[in-house]
Amino acid sequence: MLHEWLEEDPDFFTLHYLGRHRPSIMHNEFVDIKTRIASNPLEVKSHIYSDINKERETSGKKSKTKPIFYRTVKQTHTDTEYPWFSSNHIKLPSIYSVRNERDSLSTVFTYSDLKTYG
DSSP: OHHHHHHHOGGGTTOOOGGGSOOSSOHHHHHHHHHHHHHOTTSOHHHHHHHHHHHHHHTTOOOOOHHHHHHHHHHHSOSOSOHHHHHTTOOOOTTOOHHHHHHHHTSOOOOOSOOOOO
């Protein structure tokens, strides 16, 4: 049916059917990436990349390129701006600003006129 539409219907002439090609990354690899990022959002992504390619080498498959891997990582990210907080079940109030808190850490505090006992 789809083959007929591609040949006869002008609306379907430019359609590129992606089902003819295997996915660029396997489902188990996608799940592995997603679970590792969910459990530790601060994990170095290149370590995950090298682990996946080692597994692919041992099974005799072709290794994945970095752009494909990082595109997959981008797809696994949640819509939260700070994934570490959400992975540790920390809810941030709407008035809380992580950027302001980071800036406050760089403020230099000085202590003067302190009395010493002794």
